[in-house]
Amino acid sequence: MDTAERVLAYGGGWLDRAGPLRTDPTRLSALLGEPTTVVLALWRDRCLVDADGPVRLTAERASLVRSAASETVFLGLDGDVAVFAVDLSALPERAATEMAGAARTVDVRALVGRLDPGDAAVQAYARGLLHWHRQQRFCGTCGAPAVADGGGHMRTCTGEECGRLFFPRIEPAIIVLVEAPGRPGRCLLARHAGAAEDAFSTLAGFVEVGESLEDAVRREMAEEAGVTVTDVTYQGSQAWPFPAGLMVGFRATAGSDEVRVDGEELLEARWFTRAELRERVASGRTLGRVDAIDHRLLEDWLAAGS
Ligand SMILES: [Zn+2]
Numbered sequence: 273m274d275t276a277e278r279v280l281a282y283g284g285g286w287l288d289r290a291g292p293l294r295t296d297p298t299r300l301s302a303l304l305g306e307p308t309t310v311v312l313a314l315w316r317d318r319c320l321v322d323a324d325g326p327v328r329l330t331a332e333r334a335s336l337v338r339s340a341a342s343e344t345v346f347l348g349l350d351g352d353v354a355v356f357a358v359d360l361s362a363l364p365e366r367a368a369t370e371m372a373g374a375a376r377t378v379d380v381r382a383l384v385g386r387l388d389p390g391d392a393a394v395q396a397y398a399r400g401l402l403h404w405h406r407q408q409r410f411c412g413t414c415g416a417p418a419v420a421d422g423g424g425h426m427r428t429c430t431g432e433e434c435g436r437l438f439f440p441r442i443e444p445a446i447i448v449l450v451e452a453p454g455r456p457g458r459c460l461l462a463r464h465a466g467a468a469e470d471a472f473s474t475l476a477g478f479v480e481v482g483e484s485l486e487d488a489v490r491r492e493m494a495e496e497a498g499v500t501v502t503d504v505t506y507q508g509s510q511a512w513p514f515p516a517g518l519m520v521g522f523r524a525t526a527g528s529d530e531v532r533v534d535g536e537e538l539l540e541a542r543w544f545t546r547a548e549l550r551e552r553v554a555s556g557r558t559l560g561r562v563d564a565i566d567h568r569l570l571e572d573w574l575a576a577g578s
Contacts, residue, residue, distance in 0.1 A: 280510040281384050281563035285393030287348035294423035300346055303354035307331045313372040314402055316361045319395050320374035326395055327374045337371055343405045345424025357398035384563045400513025404440045411436055444518045446488045447476040449569040451525050452543050457577045462541035474566040489522050497541045498532030510565040521565045546577055
C-alpha cells in the first residue's frame with residue numbers, strides 16, 4: 273500500500289461533504305434547526321474542548337452561540353446528521369469558552385493521537401475554513417466587504433459593480449525525501465533555521481506561481497541544498513490547514529553526493545544511512561513530526577531497505 277492510500281493525520285474525515293446542499297440555503301437553515309444537528313465551535317484556530325475532547329453544542333446552546341458567531345459554516349453530513357462549525361473568534365477567549373460550555377481552547381495538533389482520527393480531520397477542516405473567512409473579509413479588487421455564501425464555502429463581494437467571488441485558498445508545499453545516488457542507501461536530511469541543534473528533517477518548500485509540483489521540487493532542492501534531483505516521484509499528500517497548506521510528498525534522487533546549504537533556510541544538510549536513522553529512533557528521537565507526511569516518507573524509506 274502506498275502513502276496515498278493510508279490515511280495521514282487530518283485527512284480521511286468521516287463527513288460526506290454534501291456539496292449540493294451548499295447551494296440550498298433553505299435546507300441548510302432547516303438543518304440548523306434540527307435537534308440532532310452537530311455544531312462545533314472554534315475560537316481563533318483553536319478547538320473548544322472539555323474533558324472529553326472538542327465540544328459538540330446542543331441545539332439550544334447552538335442557537336445562542338450562533339448569535340455571537342462571526343460565521344456559521346456547513347461542513348457536511350455524518351449519515352443523516354448535519355455538521356456545522358461556528359467561529360467565536362470575535363469574543364474574548366474566556367467568553368467564547370463559557371458560551372460554548374467548554375473548559376479551555378487547544379490547537380487540534382496538540383490533540384492528535386488522543387483524538388479519533390476522523391474527529392481530528394473534521395476539526396482541522398473547520399479550522400482551515402473558518403481561518404479563511406477571517407482573512408477574506410474584503411474584496412481585494414474593489415475593497416468592499418465580502419460576505420459568506422454557499423454554506424460557507426465561498427464569499428461574494430458586495431460591491432455593486434464588482435460581485436467578485438472568492439473561494440477558500442489552499443497553499444501547496446512540496447516535501448521531499450532525497451536519496452543519494454548509489455550504495456549504501458542514504459537520504460538527505462537538513463537542520464532548518466530555528467530548529468534544535470540535532471533536529472534533522474526532510475526538505476520542503478512552497479510551490480511558486482507558474483510551477484508544477486515537480487518544478488518546485490527541483491528548484492527547492494537546488495536552492496536550499498545545492499542538489500540537482502531526478503526521478504521525482506509522487507508519494508502522497510496531506511491536508512495541512514494550519515492555516516492553508518496542502519503537503520505533497522515526493523521522493524527524488526540526487527545527481528551527486530555534494531550538498532551545499534544556503535545558510536539561511538537550512539543551516540546544515542547531510543546524508544543519513546538507514547542504520548543511522550534507526551539509531552536515532554532507538555535513542556528516542558522522532559523522525560519528523562509524528563502527525564506529518566515527512567514522518568511517513570521517512571518510515572517508508574526505512575522499511576524499503578535494510
Ligand atoms: Zn469587489
